[in-house]
Amino acid sequence: MAFTPTDSDPFYEIMRPPPDETPAQMTARLKREADAQRISDNIDEDIKRDRALQRKARKELRILLLGQGESGKSTTLKNFRMQYARDAWEHERAGWRAVVQLNIIRSIITILEIIEAEMSGNTPLEDDDAPRRFSDSAADVFTDNHRLLMIRLAPLRGVEMDLKRRLGAGAEPVHPSLPMAATPFDDPAPLPSPKRHNEFFVRSWTDAIDSNNSQGSPEYADLDSSTITFMTCKDDMQALWQDPAVQLSLDRRKVRLADTAGFFLNDLDRIATRAYTATDDDIVRARLRTVGIQEYLLRISDGLSLRGEGSSIWKLYDVGGCRTARAAWLPFFENTDVIIFLCPVSCFDERLDEDSRVNRLEDSTLLWRSICSSKLLTRTQLILFLNKCDLLKRKLKRGIKVKTYLPSYGDRPNEVMPVVKYLREKYKEIQKQHSPEPRVSYIYTTTVTDTTATAKTLHSIRDRVLRENLVTSNLV
Ligand SMILES: Nc1nc2c(ncn2[C@@H]2O[C@H](COP(=O)(O)OP(=O)(O)OP(=O)(O)O)[C@@H](O)[C@H]2O)c(=O)[nH]1
Numbered sequence: 065m066a067f068t069p070t071d072s073d074p075f076y077e078i079m080r081p082p083p084d085e086t087p088a089q090m091t092a093r094l095k096r097e098a099d100a101q102r103i104s105d106n107i108d109e110d111i112k113r114d115r116a117l118q119r120k121a122r123k124e125l126r127i128l129l130l131g132q133g134e135s136g137k138s139t140t141l142k143n144f145r146m147q148y149a150r151d152a153w154e155h156e157r158a159g160w161r162a163v164v165q166l167n168i169i170r171s172i173i174t175i176l177e178i179i180e181a182e183m184s185g186n187t188p189l190e191d192d193d194a195p196r197r198f199s200d201s202a203a204d205v206f207t208d209n210h211r212l213l214m215i216r217l218a219p220l221r222g223v224e225m226d227l228k229r230r231l232g233a234g235a236e237p238v239h240p241s242l243p244m245a246a247t248p249f250d251d252p253a254p255l256p257s258p259k260r261h262n263e264f265f266v267r268s269w270t271d272a273i274d275s276n277n278s279q280g281s282p283e284y285a286d287l288d289s290s291t292i293t294f295m296t297c298k299d300d301m302q303a304l305w306q307d308p309a310v311q312l313s314l315d316r317r318k319v320r321l322a323d324t325a326g327f328f329l330n331d332l333d334r335i336a337t338r339a340y341t342a343t344d345d346d347i348v349r350a351r352l353r354t355v356g357i358q359e360y361l362l363r364i365s366d367g368l369s370l371r372g373e374g375s376s377i378w379k380l381y382d383v384g385g386c387r388t389a390r391a392a393w394l395p396f397f398e399n400t401d402v403i404i405f406l407c408p409v410s411c412f413d414e415r416l417d418e419d420s421r422v423n424r425l426e427d428s429t430l431l432w433r434s435i436c437s438s439k440l441l442t443r444t445q446l447i448l449f450l451n452k453c454d455l456l457k458r459k460l461k462r463g464i465k466v467k468t469y470l471p472s473y474g475d476r477p478n479e480v481m482p483v484v485k486y487l488r489e490k491y492k493e494i495q496k497q498h499s500p501e502p503r504v505s506y507i508y509t510t511t512v513t514d515t516t517a518t519a520k521t522l523h524s525i526r527d528r529v530l531r532e533n534l535v536t537s538n539l540v
């Protein structure tokens with residue numbers, strides 16, 4: 065950009081044009097300035113290219129995991145680490161027990177708060193669309209037994225505080241943000257989805273897990289009063305979770321704990337024990353919301369057996385996906401080799417936590433469009449995960465019609481395969497239309513909580529990314 069000094073600028077005196085400058089002198093001066101700028105831009109470009117080549121020579125790749133909040137970025141990262149950073153994974157295993165306990169306690173507290181609200185006839189907690197006051201019969205389903213359970217489970221609030229302190233986790237209110245005018249494919253119909261509670265978050269889950277690591281070991285459990293209280297509450301937690309009135313209430317408020325971290329509630333016999341150690345699946349499913357951006361290193365051996373040699377370093381960046389966190393993504397775009405973008409396909413009838421006016425699929429689609437069209441990412445390989453296929457399947461089975469929220473879906477069958485195919489085509493089309501230069505589309509349908517299937521996807525990505533990287537760095 066040409067330099068235009070103002071009189072408050074320290075360079076004003078040096079840079080300002082002579083007062084008696086003729087038109088011809090002005091033209092010559094502007095040309096000189098434009099030439100200087102072009103040379104400077106070329107140098108910047110050369111430096112950028114050199115840096116990229118140096119990284120390639122060191123066989124270093126930068127991979128960014130992007131997508132809206134809860135799309136599955138951290139879960140994908142965990143799959144990568146489980147496959148390719150096995151030592152670190154094992155080292156952290158003991159520390160995950162506290163996260164699993166915290167996930168369970170958050171679900172229990174959600175249930176307790178719902179019972180409290182229903183008993184007092186207060187405004188519903190989870191669903192803005194539900195009636196403002198429940199009928200007497202709804203409140204009546206809760207009895208003295210529920211009151212007793214509430215009292216008996218009260219100590220879990222203390223355990224929650226203790227676990228959060230140990231993990232260094234915080235809780236953030238959901239900040240409303242500006243509405244988005246555009247829609248993905250059509251104007252979605254009004255959405256009856258629940259609004260979630262403030263969630264705890266960590267800046268870096270490896271730090272959180274590390275700081276908690278020694279305290280998470282089974283030997284430490286003898287002294288760990290939180291685990292002891294947690295174990296003591298096991299029967300009451302089970303009674304609460306399996307209670308028909310509770311299930312009815314959750315259903316009415318469309319709170320699907322079983323679709324979130326709540327599915328640990330079915331495993332209390334296994335988890336609420338002194339000897340419990342988190343399994344690989346537990347770790348992958350445990351939810352810790354990300355804020356900020358965190359770098360994770362992986363050493364990837366080239367499964368291509370290219371001359372049988374070497375490995376490359378993959379720098380993976382996990383980011384917070386909620387709208388307020390997205391401004392921090394931009395500085396990471398430059399020199400990013402690969403973006404793995406996660407679109408949760410089950411979200412067509414849900415709204416953003418941070419802005420309940422915005423449909424999640426709409427948000428994800430606009431995000432995808434802006435990633436595809438970014439000039440900074442022209443040479444970045446884009447990989448799209450159409451994620452949460454298992455939840456899509458469950459949702460369609462419950463009879464929820466895609467067409468209601470996405471009228472352009474029309475009369476296609478309300479089944480997983482056609483829905484995924486439709487979204488795949490739409491996302492592919494957006495990529496084609498909005499990419500500044502033609503690029504190949506790599507689209508995978510995923511359920512990243514399924515570690516076996518995801519391992520295959522990651523191996524395929526590894527081979528593909530390494531191959532592409534070799535091609536672009538002219539090594540093959
Ligand atoms: N059933 C199911 N759950 C999933 C899937 N992918 C992610 N989840 C769950 O969805 C929740 C959110 O996943 P995360 O990986 O934490 O999402 P994120 O994109 O990192 O979210 P932020 O950190 O808030 O940006 C977690 O409870 C995961 O276990 C999936 O394919 N199927």
Ligand SMILES: [Mg+2]
Pocket residue numbers: 137138139352353354382383384385
């Ligand atoms: Mg995350």
